[in-house]
Structure formats: C-alpha cells, structure tokens
Amino acid sequence: MLSKIIAISGLTLRTAMRSRVFALLIAMVVICIAGLPLMIKSDGTAAGQTQLFIHYAFGLTMTLLSIAAAWSAAGAISLEVAGRQMHVLVTKPVHAAEIWLGKWLGLMTINLIMLGLAGGLIYGLLRWTTRNAVLSADDQVSLREEILTAHSLIAPEQTVSKPAPPGGAGQTLSAVPPGETQSWTFRVPERTSPGNALFLQFQFATSRLERQMPVTGLWLINADDSTKPYRTLGSYTPHVGHALKLPPVAPGQLLTVTYKNVETAEPATVLFAANTGAQLLIRESGFESNFIRALLLVLARLAFFSALGLTVGALFSFPVAVFTAFAFLFITGLSGWIGTEALMAEVDLSPAWLAGLLNAATYGIIQLANFVTPPLARFEPLSFLPTGAFIPWALVGTAWGILAIGYGGTLAVLGFWMFSRREMGLAAI
C-alpha cells in the first residue's frame, strides 16, 4: 500500500514541478517577498520596519500559498478526471484512499518546498535588512529584545478600574476617561531569568473618531519589593501594539502596572480590552525556533487547505471544486467574525414571530458555519511572530491535531468515500 501511495505522490510532485504554474508561483513568491522592503512605509523605527516586514511577508506568503494549495489540490483529482488520466489510474489495483493519500502527500511536499523557500527568503531578508552595517547598536539591541525574540504573554492576575457603565461594552472593554487610571497586577513567573528584560505589551482604542491620533499616557510600574515606582510618559498611537521595556524584576514578584490618562490637548477616553489590553512579556526562546514554529503553523493550515481542495476535487469538476474550496475558505476566513459579531446581530421585523423565526434560522446557520469551519484564527502566526510573541510547541501540536488530523482527516474520509463512489467517463448530457 505504501509503495503505491509513494508512487502517486511522486507523480503528483513531478507533474507539478514541471508545470509552468509552479514556476510562476515560485516567481510570484520571490518577487513579492523580495520587493516588500521597498514598499513598506513604517513609523521610521527599525522595530516598526521589521515588525511590518514580518507581518506583510508572512501574511503574503500565507495568502499566496493558501490560494495555491487549495487551487492545486482542487485540480489534482478533478483535472485528471477531465483529462482522463484518472480513467487509467483507477483501472489499476489501487484503492481510492491510496490515490487520495498519494495526491495529498505529493501536494504537501510541494507546500513544504514552497514554504521552505518563502521562509528562507523572509529570514534571509530579515537578516540582511537588520545587519550591523545598517542598524545602530541600540537598534540592534532593541530589535533583539522586542521583535526578534520569543516572548510569552502573562495575563494580569487582577484588573482594577472604575465600575463599568451600564451596557454590554463594560464586559469586554475597560474605559479610562481623562485624568483617570487603570491598574493591572501581574505575578512575574519563577522561570524568568533575572538577566532577561521584561516588557509590557499593550494596545488600546479611544473614543475619538480619528483612529490614529496619539494619546499621552503615564505608566507607573511598581514591584512589591521596590519603594519608588518606575514612571514613563509617552505618546501612544491607538490600535497599534506597543511594547514598553520594564526595569528588572525578581522572579515571583508581584508587579502593579498603572496607566493614567493624562491627555490634555484633545482629551479622549482610552479603551483597553478587558483581558488583553495589557499583558506582560517574558522571553521564552530565540527568534529562529519561533520562526520555525510559525512556519509549522502555516504548514498545518496548508495541510487542511490541500485536504479540502482534494476532497471537493474528488466530487466535482475543476471549476466547481475551485469555487467550493474558495467559498469554504472565505467562510473560514470569516469564522472569527461569525463567532462574535454575527451571533449578536438581530433582525428587527414585524410581525414579531417572523423576526423570531428569521433570527433563530440565522443563528442556526451561523452556529453551523462556525462549527464546520476550522478555528484558523486560533493558530494565526501573525498574532505572534511580528510582535515577538512566543509560539508554544503545544500550540503547534494542537494546530496539527485540529487542522491537519481533525479537519483534514474528516475531509480525507469524506474524500475516500466520495471518490470510491464516483463514476468516470460519464456521457455529457
């Protein structure tokens, strides 16, 4: 069985490597990634430039490879059925499962090659643009400590703020009006090595209509063994992640972090997300290992896309398979939004029973869509890598378990079943 699967995967790989589409895809990936540093406009800092480059390069790679994976997988079976190569293949002593698995393995090898190429290119460019000759020593240190590293996030043990105003927003947001404060308490983990710097990562929104207008804020950091709090005043842009370097703190200490809204020029209320508004960062590993884990997260996603494309290609003709795969990908892309915003939406109609019926139907459909689409947002490497956030191996394992084995395996079983029942060479009527 294995030798047949390997033969089919080798054929898939060989066919793909010799097609013009593959050469075009490589050219697109290389041109897009290599051209990115020339097109990015950041805040002028080395950290900002690097963060944006990682974000866009990784995002672009994921987008291109995801589309290519779903597209090529959708055609791997359906195009062979249309070209009638499959008519010969299924008359040989091979099971539908062997054909499906062989195709999937071949496609995964292509995904691996493409991802390795893109990853190598991104890493090489990252090293080239941040080399000693280009950046000052301070910038290098700052980059190494903030971006080109792997921090893990420590959530606050306690959040102290004014009572939330009536309404739903108080459950998810903490408001800090001008002149008011908001405090968080963190326990510094015992595994923190004393030499490593700690960072406070925060992000907020404001009550202003102008989204990007900065707000002046004062941060007060107080460890339970210190007598004088560390203070830093700064102007911070809303909707952007910020990392504040903290003074050394001994492991196990309780750290109280307070934000005071001191904006006077154009007063505005600052809004922090209740759980993730401010978090503590501690160094867990080097950037390189984090980068590899990020690539493995992308590969898990490509494993799912390949399985999806193959299965719809086992049932439908190429155009229908591509449409179905991309429609599913679109719904999957909206899964985060579906899970939060769409579930809260309600139809307001008269009579009330009709509105109730529509709401119940919509709720059911959204819940179903949420159930059948994989939780891609949970394994989004862009949430980690550009901010230097640590990607645990457990997350990589979970991503492979859920995306590749769970969803991919379910699709595989569905694909075997449908493909084994599919008739070839039907008359065109």
Added chain:
Amino acid sequence: MDVVIHAEALTKIFRDFWRRPKVRAVNAIAFDVQAGEVFGLLGPNGSGKTTTLRMILGLLTPTHGTLSVFGRSPRDVESKARIGYLPEESCLYPYLTAREILNFYGRLFNLRRAARQTCIDQLLEMTGLQHAQHRPVGEFSKGMARRVGLAQALINDPDLIVLDEPTVGLDPVGCRQVKDLILTLARRGKTVILSSHLLADVEHVCDRVAIMGNGAILVQGRVRDLLEQHDRCRLTFPALAPDRLEAVLQVLRRETGADPAVDHPTRTLEQFFIETVGQVRPEPTAPTGVAPTEGVAEFLKSKPKQTSTCPP
C-alpha cells in the same frame, strides 16, 4: 473453459443533474467472454461499446443487471491486478516521459525494480519508442502516444486486456503490430476484449464478436459462423491458361447449372502497404518518430498460462 466476463441483463442509464433518466446507453445486454478468447465489440458511434467496456473496468456502475469480471465485482481492486486497459484516447501525463509513465504504472502493480526496468525496456523496444523514452509525452504525436498507452496496458502482463479502439492513430505498420500482438497474447491464453470501428481489424483477430446498436446486442457469435455463406462455395486454383480455364468453367456449368464468376484474388491494402514500406525501412529513420521494430516484447511471448518474466 473459465468465464472471465459474465454480463446478464446489463443496463446503463445516464441521468441528468436531477437524476432524471436521459440516455439508455446500454439496454439489457447479455454475453460471456471465455478465458483465452479474443472478443470484439462492434457497432456504430453511440451504440454502447465504450459504455460497456467502462462498466467492465469499473469506471461506470451498471444501473441494472449483473456483471462480473474474474467472478468478482468490476470495482474489486484485487482483480484489477490482472487487467490491462488501453482507453480510446491516449490519457497520459503530458509532463512525464514515456519511461517515467511506464515506471509509474509498473510501481502500482508492485513490480520489483529490476523486473520493472526489464519490462519497460522490452515494451519500449516493442513499441519503437526507445529513442524517445526520455522525452515528455506531451511532445509526442498521436500515434506515439498511442504506443505508450498500449505499453502501459501491458506492463503487468495482464490476463484480461481491454482495448478500446486500439488501432486509432496508428500507421498501418503499427496496426499490424497491434493485431500480431493480440494474436500472440491470445496464443498465450490471455483474454482480449476490444472495440473497434475498423471491421477488417476485428475480423482478423477476433474469435467471437457482438454487434451492438442502440445499446443492445443485435447479433453475437463466432466470426467464421457469422460471415460464412453456406449457400455458396469458392475454389482457388493456380493461374490457368485461358483455354484450360474455359474447359473447367464448362464442367462447372454442366455440373451446377449456374454460371460461375471468375476473378483474380487480391492482397489487402494493408498487406500491400506493409510490403511497400518494408522495402523502404532499411534506411535510417527520422529521430523524432517511431523506430522500426519487430515482434512482441519477450515477457509477453513466454509460454502460455505460465508465469512471465514480469510477474505482478
């Protein structure tokens, strides 16, 4: 004799998207194909020949009736190890070379590497494609691609060979080779089922034929039984001088009371073509085409009913 293919009340109805019946492509046909027999399916376009072959190969599922191949369902994977199939059109991977394609199919039959390479070499030699074995088949002419298709159908030294229009796209020499190959395989006890529009091809190689029309079998039987005219007979002599011929005719007229027709037997155009081209063949062949080749691959000529040099 063992029955290799058994069909009874075999029916295939093609349906539209809404599952409404649209075309009754095969309508309650019944036939048996015995082991070692060359069985021909004849009929005009749309008569149901290819649909029948595709049901035999498990590509299509019968709507009604029973169909068994080697006593099993046509979709049974194990019995497919004993089948070779040449489709109506050359369905090859255009980016692969002829050798790579044969190697790929050989691996699906679990042929060991050394045995596989031997089979591939012999098949490439038999089909005259040795010099073109490293070129992508996408660059091949229709006839060359057809030869690769034929080679892949024989890579496992099958017991049942299903050939759909095997001579389409081949030059007369290639057609002759295919017919010789079919006869060689039949001598070895292999079962061959073929469909063709070229009646002369079928007549030369088939033991039995079924003529289909509108999805039904109109007539089936041994070729000789179907074609023989029992109310007439033919005498063949060496060429006679006119006066001796007239004397013979007078005797025949007197004995039979009929007026016998006299003509000179002719060769077939195929025979004439092969003889003519054969005289030109010794000259070097163009490097892009099919090389001159003789006979059949060694592993396909081994003793009847015995394991060949390339066992699956």
